[in-house]
Amino acid sequence: MSRPKPLRKAVLPVAGLGTRFLPATKAMPKEMLTVVDRPLIQYAIDEARAAGIEEFCLITGRGKDSLIDYFDIAYELESTLRERNKTDALKALEPSSIEAGSLVAVRQQEPLGLGHAIWCARSFIGDDPFAILLPDDIVKSGVPCMKQLADAYYQTGGSVVAVTEVPRAHTNRYGILKTGKDDGRLVEVQGLVEKPKPEDAPSNLSVIGRYILTADVMKYLAKLEKGAGGEVQLTDAMAKTIGEAPFHGLRYEGERFDCGNKIGFLEAQIAFSLDRPDLAGEVKEFLKKYS
Numbered sequence: 308m309s310r311p312k313p314l315r316k317a318v319l320p321v322a323g324l325g326t327r328f329l330p331a332t333k334a335m336p337k338e339m340l341t342v343v344d345r346p347l348i349q350y351a352i353d354e355a356r357a358a359g360i361e362e363f364c365l366i367t368g369r370g371k372d373s374l375i376d377y378f379d380i381a382y383e384l385e386s387t388l389r390e391r392n393k394t395d396a397l398k399a400l401e402p403s404s405i406e407a408g409s410l411v412a413v414r415q416q417e418p419l420g421l422g423h424a425i426w427c428a429r430s431f432i433g434d435d436p437f438a439i440l441l442p443d444d445i446v447k448s449g450v451p452c453m454k455q456l457a458d459a460y461y462q463t464g465g466s467v468v469a470v471t472e473v474p475r476a477h478t479n480r481y482g483i484l485k486t487g488k489d490d491g492r493l494v495e496v497q498g499l500v501e502k503p504k505p506e507d508a509p510s511n512l513s514v515i516g517r518y519i520l521t522a523d524v525m526k527y528l529a530k531l532e533k534g535a536g537g538e539v540q541l542t543d544a545m546a547k548t549i550g551e552a553p554f555h556g557l558r559y560e561g562e563r564f565d566c567g568n569k570i571g572f573l574e575a576q577i578a579f580s581l582d583r584p585d586l587a588g589e590v591k592e593f594l595k596k597y598s
């Protein structure tokens with residue numbers, strides 16, 4: 308196997324309508340909702356950075372400009388904090404600063420599906436391998452999930468997606484794998500189906516919002532064929548690359564919170580706050596009131 312090309316790029320699609328969080332998302336992007344004190348987009352950028360990724364492309368839409376502002380320098384705020392000697396507050400801003408030129412934004416004028424969103428990043432991707440992080444999934448783990456995927460990418464030299472078992476009754480919510488050789492951690496992907504009915508699902512192993520793909524997928528996305536729900540599905544284009552190069556699912560270590568739905572989002576608040584030494588004691592105390 309020739310040495311895989313280095314993974315340096317990530318695409319973060321944030322152009323969805325976020326209807327499950329209306330009315331909150333009427334005037335703010337879902338990806339700016341906070342888990343404890345950081346917006347979802349920050350978790351995704353941190354995770355990508357931990358995997359050695361240096362270039363970021365946000366796929367945005369109307370009403371999403373606050374995501375771009377978030378990564379800009381806030382001169383007035385910063386100079387006021389400096390004048391007032393608010394060093395802790397200044398430090399809290401650090402993760403949101405990004406090297407000049409390393410973040411680009413592309414508009415997906417209409418939310419035609421995740422596959423269409425990724426196709427909008429074609430100039431950014433070029434011929435390079437790239438990560439995709441859906442910011443509404445966050446993963447609490449020892450080794451950041453994208454770093455685990457990147458290690459598997461360098462090991463296998465092909466596409467790798469993060470996978471987890473879901474209840475069979477829920478297969479119609481996710482992209483589901485048809486599995487081949489399986490060593491308990493890495494599983495060969497023989498097929499992929501978007502949102503199959505439980506009785507048609509080839510397994511109960513579901514793709515979560517973390518992917519590393521080779522640029523081969525772009526030629527299939529370019530056909531802009533509509534799939535499940537009338538949307539251009541990334542899953543369908545990924546399925547077409549199977550057989551051209553290695554393609555694996557990785558059972559990542561960690562716990563995933565689907566912050567695109569209310570229960571997952573609320574659970575993430577509790578789990579991440581219990582992980583914070585400055586908050587855990589009080590959170591545990593007040594939770595007693597509700598159990």
Ligand code: UTP
Pocket residue numbers: 320321322323324325326327328337366415417418419420421423424441442443567
């Ligand atoms: P979701 O399926 O969660 O859709 O998209 P959504 O619109 O964000 O939320 P709901 O279902 O209406 O509540 C998964 C990811 O794909 C992005 C979303 O921003 C989210 O990160 N996406 C989806 C796009 O960027 N463009 C699309 O056309 C569709």
